Amino acid sequence: VAFLASFLSDKLRFTFHRAEGLPSFSTLLPLIVIWSLSVVLLLVQRDLGMGMLFLALLALLLYLATGRWWIIILASVFGILAGALGYFLFDVVGQRITAWINPWPDPIGGSYQLVQSLIAIASGGVVGRGFGLGSPGFVPAVHTDFIFTAITEEFGLLGGLAVIALFAVLVSRGLRVAFLSRDPFGALLSAGISISLGLQAVLIIGGNIRLLPLVGVTLPFVSYGGSSLVTSFLLLGILLLLSGKTERNEIFTRPLTALYYGSLIAWGALAVTLGWWTVYRAPILVSRTDNPRRAVEALYTKRGSIVDENGELLAESKGSPGSYQRFYPQPQSATVVGYDSFTYGLSGLESVMDGLLRGSEGDNPIAIGWSQLTSGHPPPGSDLRLTLDSQLQEAAADQLNGYQGGIVLLEAQSGDVLAMVSSPSYDPNRLDQEWQDIVTDPASPLLNRVTQGRYQPGMVLSPYILAWSMQTGIAEPGDLAPNLGTSIEVNGQSLACLMKLLPDSDADYIKALQNGCPGPFFELGLELGVDDFNHMLEVFGFFERPEIRLPLGVSSDSSDLSSEGALGLAAVGQGELTISPLQLARAFAGLISDPGLPALRVVDAYRPQEGDWVEILPLGTDRQVLDPSVRKRVIEVLGGAAGQPFGQRSEALTGEAGEGLGWYQGGYFNHGNSYVVVVVIEDQNSIVAERIGRNILDHMRSEGIP
Known part of the structure; x- marks a missing residue:
């Protein structure tokens, strides 16, 4: 960021540049060479996410320096072409793009990480499962690439929106520093730092919530990693140092304003998408058979029994907290009752009536919410009484034996x-x-x-x-x-x-x-x-x-x-x-x-x-x-x-x-x-x-x- 800001402020004459057109290719050559070497190094390391971040940062700073929209359009086209090339050349890129487009056909293979991230986010709901009561360990690499998922699971939509809002405030205040900077270098540097931190947040949060393909960048100030944390605080320190300027610079007013409103659109898109997963799609995701949280809850919270119209047991949970297991005294009722399996999920009434059976639904939402808040698990589930008659069920099963x-x-x-x-x-x-x-x-x-x-x-x-x-x-x-x-x-x-x-x-x-x-x-x-x-x-x-x-x-x-x-x-x-x-x-x-x-x-x-x-x-x-x-x-x-x-x-x-x-x-x-x-x-x-x-x-x- 410092190199780009220094180069653009020292080598380009903004007044001439804006009035007479773009500088020659030879003028931009050092910039292109340095950026290309950086990207090549990242490609060798297969760190394509950081390469995309560098491309976006270069394009936005060039736009800031020139005020020309076509730079962003050209960079976007280049990024799409690079992503398509990476899709065919690198397995990890192809896997991530495939998972982003449609993760549901392969939820236990290449899309496992993303699907589990969405399930975790949906499990948080509006207010979250509670501090320390989530199960972030079910999401691979949760401490680095998916730290936002862990936060949202425990603190819900409100916690996720709070994180997005904090980054939005940080970026907007950073852009304000650029507005008030006295010299072009200070303006470009403060804007570049703000854009860098904001882009990282948008990319990683967008990847966690399937708004964007997942890229390997960290969430500033949050993700695990010493170098990332040190770098983020150094950038923040530089931004604080530059914030002492109070004289407004008119050179970058229009592009900075455009960047500011563009960032608001990005934060809004993240917020809306987060709400989509935590509210609208949450019931479907939480009830998926590959949600391991439901299976863990079943071990600690006694599931309700299922009986026929005469009170005969069709399904019950036996054991003690931490070791409950499901048993079916009358297997001939499996057509209706279904199964509840830690490995294979749910079917039949066990699936359709899962909310009542496991205690997450009922006529006392306050008690349910309190149990979730204090223990991370719902209260014991409700029993179900069916209209089935076990004697008739057994007779029908005997008659049909041997036929399809x-x-x-x-x-x-x-x-x-x-x-x-x-x-x-x-x-x-x-x-x-x-x-x-x-x-x-x-x-x-x-x-x-x-x-x-x-x-x-x-x-x-x-x-x-x-x-x-x-x-x-x-x-x-x-x-x-x-x-x-x-x-x-x-x-x-x-x-x-x-x-x-x-x-x-x-x-x-x-x-x-x-x-x-x-x-x-x-x-x-x-x-x-x-x-x-x-x-x-x-x-x-x-x-x-x-x-x-x-x-x-x-x-x-x-x-x-x-x-x-x-x-x-x-x-x-x-x-x-x-x-x-x-x-x-x-x-x-x-x-x-x-x-x-x-x-x-x-x-x-x-x-x-x-x-x-x-x-x-x-x-x-x-x-x-x-x-x-x-x-x-x-x-x-x-x-x-x-x-x-x-x-x-x-x-x-x-x-x-x-x-x-x-x-x-x-x-x-x-x-x-x-x-x-x-x-x-x-x-x-x-x-x-x-x-x-x-x-x-x-x-x-x-x-x-x-």
Whole structure:
């Protein structure tokens, strides 16, 4: 800085220079040579951050001396080209730029340092975790490159803004010294010192919060390192020495003013970005499975238990502070409960309800905040009570054993999920021993097929098409069904009736529905038309994700059904629409029960430590879909009667090879309550699905459940 200030003040005549243009190349040659040698030395040492700092400092001082903006533009272009060259020549540069552009695909590899920095900053929130209560050691090189991250984790957004404000004041006061300096050398030197300290702060803080690519410079006065600290205080001492001048120098007024406002923009950008990570993005980052702070908290703070509707334990933490471990007495509930693992993170309800379970959320924010402030950990977590029935859950898991598919059992009026099983599944107690086998299993045991699986509906749509045709006055169950025995070609495969039927001139839609015949419903879909057909799918919730506290898959949108062939195929469930078993169960509940589509629940209540149970309301609301008279006739068509299971089995063709997919949707009325079961079995016919579904309903009836 001193060399640049001396050279520019001694060799360049500012009045001539500003009036007559730039000096010759020979005049600037010594400056270029010295700067080039410095940068080459830094490149050899792979200290590209300091090289960029030198380039920026040179450009800004030249701008200050000349007042010409194109110098900064030229330096910016040169810096971008140098960064692109470094990206291809130096692995460390390429890694840092890749991490800056998108760190999320590689959070445990090349982007680990930056991702952990952002998680640490988010963990600090607004007021921080408390002095000495953070976990900065999880961020590599936290004492040098990421010291700002450590400060923000412990002192939060307020602490981070305070650091930025202090640097902003230091730089602005330094530029004021330049304003008041009597001679060009003093003005350039004080401005250069201020710019140098400010640039270092902007570069390193910007790198910590992903506003800029990470560069290897220190945060003045803060980062660990004796030489950096000594140099920073020497520069500060020189600045203090120069600050005694009180005569204003008009030569640099305009560029100094521009630099001052430019610095304000830089500090503002840092502040806004810091707020983005500590406030807006904090909940997502803190809940990431690769946040080691959550795992450490789980060792010291007892996590809440999870029980079924009868109080049977599904998950609990055992041990003492510092050694708590999670256990799952009923592994067959893993589809819903999920897992909490120090190594592999969270899934299922353990993830969705993590805040309540680990104590960071609840109805007493003052107690939670006080515990965080005094101990660095939240208070003991709240217990959760689910709507599941462990006996039904076990029965469903036994029925599905050996098959790939899913089962969901609902109480239709309340929307309570009584059982939900996906197969194959896993034992959350054995994740450490079996993880590699689980994640490499092509059958995807970690996938919840009930909520995240997407399946071709096939003829499972036929009751809804018939019900909507009745609702709109297009058809009645007793009307003659055209093309009863006609099969439908789908990708070279035939979708036909479930069994071969004899010619019957009196066959109606009831017979077509009971035998899963696609021909009549292909034609009925054409009679409905595109608008009514799409409206039917929308009303029954096939275009929306069910609102429930579980991880969900994507939902289908309405597709182009302008041609008769496309509409007909969609009507027999062989179009672009795919559905989940949970969507179908909710739709079937709306088909056979009042008040229609129910608001789904799997979490019933929570209980703070030493408190009472507090009800957790469902996320959605009930929605009426059919006239009561239409619903009553649909139930008759399906064979529904009090105390007797009823339902419909159907099949679909899926994949390019047209593999079979078996569906069963059934119901059961008992003492004024309605129950719905949906079963999907991959690579099987509907006979297997129907047998499993009826066995579940028979089990409920024989055991008097619920």
